[in-house]
Amino acid sequence: MNDVPVLIVGGGPVGMILALELGRRNVSCLLLEETDRSPAVPRASSFSARSMEHFRKLGIAGRIRSSGLPADYPTDVSYRTRICGPELHRIALPSSARILAAAGSGHSGPTAEPQHRISQLYVEPILLERSRDFPHVRIERGSKLEGFEETDHGVRAFVRSATTGETRTVTADHLVGCDGGGSTVRKTLGIELTGDETVLQAITAFYRVPQLAELVSPPAWMTWSVNGEVLCVTVAVDGRDHWLIHAFYPAGTDTSGVDAGALLTQAIGRPTPHEVLGIERWAGRRLVADRYSSERVFLAGDSAHLWVPMAGMGMNIGIDEAMHLAWMLAAVHQGWAGPDLLAAYEAERRPVAEAVSGFATGIGKGLLDLVSAEVNEEDSTAGIASRQRLGREVAVADSGQFTPMGLSFGYHYHGSPLIAADRRPPEFSVAEYHPSITAGARLPHLVLEDGTPIYDRLGRDFTLLRIGDQAPDPEPVVRAASACGVPLQVLELLSPAAIERYRSPLLLVRPDQYVAWHGAAIPESPRDLIDRVRGAGVPTRNAGVGISVKVP
């Protein structure tokens, strides 16, 4: 017997979400994090609608929405020559309070939990606090994974304590590397990252600038400075005095001499009293791991893929992977998974990383053209005309980045061995999301008659929706699931809105809210259906989910 069912390496957002979801599913796990998780520079500022849906499941969406920027702070994106200079273009976006009010008002919206702008800085303490509510979750900070070996019964990991320097051995049934871009887990498995090594160079600096809230006027969540001297974006962290600047340079630029104070002056257009809280120099890449797993070891988050943060999806895709892997690992540990379930993790998720990384990298490369843009900052007719031209270029270069509903919800698992054969779901498109009940697509959102979003009523594992009073008796599917130990809940929906929305009398929904099958009648062999969705049907290796992303 091993020490722990699941050993997680890395306590960044992805590792923490994996731990929480395993905890919610009553699967014991130990998370090792080598640091105290107080990085000098917070990175992510944008949590996708899909991540917010996961946070709702984990019981923390409300807490996250009420932290960070004030609820009435607009999430506009403004493009200027400099913060104190003229505006080139503005994408007007609502405050989080307005976004949430609009989401709750109708049946047809795509989600009850729209995307939310908040710094990782505020989210991580909430994740840690929530982990204490799950008795199956143990978080160990100051513990570093030094290496591991796979055994006949699991994994033997070698762990060093940062305080005593002592090394101990921990055995686990499964190990998940959520240990970031330099992943020890990935390297130990001998898995290569392939793609584009350097798309761009960048600097991220974190500041306290008491006067900046007055200068960013009208207020904006992000303000780009495009002036031929620097290309950077200033991000409001708390709506008051804390700000982040991400500055971008062509690949190959040596950024070691760039000073954070000088960068702030270039962004604002004049020297402003400030305190530099941290600075990080990094390279923007597009790299995806060749494999996501071995028999008992898996990768999730930055250990599996790295790409430029345009569209803010690196962490969000990692969070979705963690939730995905959690239900699959829980199925194994609870004894109802088929032999091919875990292998489907890579088959379903790797194509998503490939597609999204391609989209983000395209935006990154397009924006780099603005580094050397000719910008006439004069207050003259020629200056105004040239800035109008630049505004139009900026609008094209950066289109689709900030309202990516399609990016959040449009990817699908058509072609996965866990998904029943069906026609192809709508094309994965960045800008638009087309709700679909096609097998392999995310179950479309619906607000039930009592005002509850449907996702709140789904079971923790599989749910069979029986829609309309003419729908067949689902008993044969329930019996087949029960025979395999697959937890399945039946949810009856009788409202005209549900019939209109789902247009199918029976719909089998997976633990990750994706449609596994739908039909008008009970399938010929309910057992074959259940075997397929639990990974005991068709062998998984090399089965392919083929998606590519359509950009605006």
Ligand SMILES: Cc1cc2nc3c(=O)[nH]c(=O)nc-3n(C[C@H](O)[C@H](O)[C@H](O)COP(=O)(O)OP(=O)(O)OC[C@H]3O[C@@H](n4cnc5c(N)ncnc54)[C@H](O)[C@@H]3O)c2cc1C
């Ligand atoms: C400037 C910038 C802005 C970004 N903005 C966004 C955004 O808005 N939205 C978005 O989705 N993404 C964004 N990203 C990407 C995002 O930051 C990453 O995708 C995300 O942090 C990945 O999370 P992770 O948990 O996989 O890895 P990490 O955050 O890198 O965490 C890995 C953890 O593992 C620990 N670790 C490593 N090795 C070991 C070991 N051997 N033993 C124990 N612990 C170990 C590390 O200490 C670390 O805490 C941004 C990235 C950058 C650079």
